[in-house]
Amino acid sequence: MASTTDHSSPMNRKRSATARSIDNGFVWGTAAVAIAVGLLLVAIALRVGTDALPAIQKFGLGFLVSNRWSVIDGAFGALTQIYGTLVTSFIALLIAVPIGVGVAIFLSEDFLPPRIKQPIVFLVELLAAIPSVVYGLWGIFVLIPFLRPVGIWLNANLGWIPLFSTAPAGPGIYAAGLVLAIMILPIIAAISRDAMVAVPAELRQAAYGLGATRWETIFQILLPAGFSGIAGGVMLALGRAMGETMAVTMLIGNSNTIDSFSILSQGSTVSSLLANQFAEAGGLQVSALMYAALVLFGLTLVVNVLAEIVVRRFSLKL
Amino acid sequence: MTSRLQSARQTDSVFHTEDLNIYYGNFLAVRDLSIDIAKNSITAFIGPSGCGKSTVLRCFNRLNDLIKSFHIKGKIYYHDQDLYASEIDPVEVRRQVGMVFQKPNPFPKSIYDNIAFGPRLLGYKGDMDELVEQSLKQAALWDDVKDKLKAFGTDLSGGQQQRLCIARAVAVQPDVILMDEPCSALDPISTLKVEDLLQELKEKYTIMIVTHNMQQASRASDYTAFFNVEANSKGQRTGYVVEYDRTEVIFQSPKEQATQAYVSGRFG
Numbered sequence: 001m002a003s004t005t006d007h008s009s010p011m012n013r014k015r016s017a018t019a020r021s022i023d024n025g026f027v028w029g030t031a032a033v034a035i036a037v038g039l040l041l042v043a044i045a046l047r048v049g050t051d052a053l054p055a056i057q058k059f060g061l062g063f064l065v066s067n068r069w070s071v072i073d074g075a076f077g078a079l080t081q082i083y084g085t086l087v088t089s090f091i092a093l094l095i096a097v098p099i100g101v102g103v104a105i106f107l108s109e110d111f112l113p114p115r116i117k118q119p120i121v122f123l124v125e126l127l128a129a130i131p132s133v134v135y136g137l138w139g140i141f142v143l144i145p146f147l148r149p150v151g152i153w154l155n156a157n158l159g160w161i162p163l164f165s166t167a168p169a170g171p172g173i174y175a176a177g178l179v180l181a182i183m184i185l186p187i188i189a190a191i192s193r194d195a196m197v198a199v200p201a202e203l204r205q206a207a208y209g210l211g212a213t214r215w216e217t218i219f220q221i222l223l224p225a226g227f228s229g230i231a232g233g234v235m236l237a238l239g240r241a242m243g244e245t246m247a248v249t250m251l252i253g254n255s256n257t258i259d260s261f262s263i264l265s266q267g268s269t270v271s272s273l274l275a276n277q278f279a280e281a282g283g284l285q286v287s288a289l290m291y292a293a294l295v296l297f298g299l300t301l302v303v304n305v306l307a308e309i310v311v312r313r314f315s316l317k318l
Numbered sequence: 319m320t321s322r323l324q325s326a327r328q329t330d331s332v333f334h335t336e337d338l339n340i341y342y343g344n345f346l347a348v349r350d351l352s353i354d355i356a357k358n359s360i361t362a363f364i365g366p367s368g369c370g371k372s373t374v375l376r377c378f379n380r381l382n383d384l385i386k387s388f389h390i391k392g393k394i395y396y397h398d399q400d401l402y403a404s405e406i407d408p409v410e411v412r413r414q415v416g417m418v419f420q421k422p423n424p425f426p427k428s429i430y431d432n433i434a435f436g437p438r439l440l441g442y443k444g445d446m447d448e449l450v451e452q453s454l455k456q457a458a459l460w461d462d463v464k465d466k467l468k469a470f471g472t473d474l475s476g477g478q479q480q481r482l483c484i485a486r487a488v489a490v491q492p493d494v495i496l497m498d499e500p501c502s503a504l505d506p507i508s509t510l511k512v513e514d515l516l517q518e519l520k521e522k523y524t525i526m527i528v529t530h531n532m533q534q535a536s537r538a539s540d541y542t543a544f545f546n547v548e549a550n551s552k553g554q555r556t557g558y559v560v561e562y563d564r565t566e567v568i569f570q571s572p573k574e575q576a577t578q579a580y581v582s583g584r585f586g
């Protein structure tokens with residue numbers, strides 16, 4: 001590029017003032033947006049915290065271990081909901097992790113020709129695009145009638161196990177957990193598949209080169225190498241399962257008392273409680289709901305911190 | 319050339335190929351390969367990029383089987399056994415014929431577990447600690463790592479990683495070790511260490527090495543095959559062996575013009 005000034009070397013060329021101000025503006029603009037997002041989180045947490053303060057002062061930590069949620073008596077405890085949240089999420093993980101990782105293995109290997117594999121990958125990811133309320137509707141009209149005989153059989157034959165000690169009542173914890181499993185399956189499958197595909201091809205060849213079979217290669221090299229990604233996906237899915245509201249509210253039965261540990265009975269989760277009660281709530285009840293929200297906030301925070309620890313602890317330096 | 323080669327072959331051969339043609343789908347990658355690999359020797363494959371050296375190398379441990387469109391015509395014999403016969407399990411072949419790759423590829427595991435991986439697959443019953451020590455000593459890495467066997471293999475330097483990969487290959491006590499440009503990612507000092515290592519390893523193993531470094535081939539190998547590539551009318555590039563002989567013959571008095579040009583650095 002010819003220059004008419006004395007500074008003909010490219011090093012000495014000055015950028016125009018406009019270009020530099022656009023540069024600076026961009027840096028400041030992105031910084032402002034990033035800070036604003038952080039502040040938003042802090043603002044929400046603060047607001048929920050201050051609104052929950054009356055309930056925190058009244059019930060203290062007893063809120064976490066009391067299963068009494070009585071609007072009439074003004075007595076609030078969220079044990080039922082915390083239990084429901086943890087159990088539905090646990091059921092969901094129990095079902096979705098093995099299936100999701102299995103799907104990820106299947107779709108990251110060359111078992112299928114790409115022509116068939118690509119549509120399947122797409123369909124699995126499309127599961128995540130179904131709106132929550134549609135899952136709820138499907139659960140009510142298809143899944144629950146379908147599960148009823150299973151629940152009756154479980155109660156009749158395995159009723160001595162506390163988990164199956166009640167007769168199924170249509171909607172319930174198990175139905176919510178199962179639908180949650182389907183909802184988080186694509187998250188686990190997609191992220192795990194990405195993690196497996198990202199394992200360098202050289203490691204696969206090294207394993208094959210030492211005389212490892214395909215399965216030895218998958219289980220001893222590829223899965224451990226992709227572990228941090230898979231664990232991250234599972235934690236993300238757990239966060240989703242604990243916060244999921246619409247489908248769970250439609251399927252769990254929304255009982256605010258906990259009579260047994262049975263997963264066949266009706267229950268509620270923190271998010272279903274919030275969804276059910278916010279409209280008519282007033283006074284201390286609002287504060288109690290805010291407290292419950294804070295607890296859910298805390299639970300997801302713990303999950304995310306654990307996820308971070310797990311990922312760092314086991315992340316393999318490639 | 320044939321008679322000269324036969325006279326050069328005092329030792330018995332480990333591999334023997336007959337009119338080997340290697341295809342990816344319809345594409346002929348390497349043609350008309352008839353070659354003998356002598357036991358306890360180092361055989362180098364040299365030639366310009368894209369001439370199919372690595373492809374040929376990977377035929378000997380059936381690693382090309384991982385590529386779906388790959389197939390061969392002709393025969394490869396391994397100790398008089400047809401390597402591509404239907405009853406041969408490629409997994410078994412790879413336990414006999416180890417491989418060291420171009421880019422060091424230790425597993426993201428400890429140094430110890432890297433070495434123990436292969437023997438564990440084979441259900442090795444002996445003293446694993448001793449096997450790990452022996453393998454690392456054979457790869458001239460023991461003194462570097464004996465105090466940190468629990469450290470990650472991936473934390474070592476590039477040259478150490480490659481020697482770790484050699485130790486890993488040696489640990490399964492293979493018959494042959496294939497090396498695909500093992501020094502191309504290494505600095506000159508690490509390269510010399512690996513070359514010294516080759517001379518010790520050939521006492522026990524048969525080694526086949528692909529290299530772009532002609533000094534390396536002339537320094538380290540006993541036999542050298544010079545590959546070249548030519549395009550057909552459709553522009554498909556097919557590799558073939560121009561000349562195969564003792565290394566000093568290839569480098570000092572080659573019979574073919576192309577070999578002479580290549581080893582003297584006039585092309586390639």
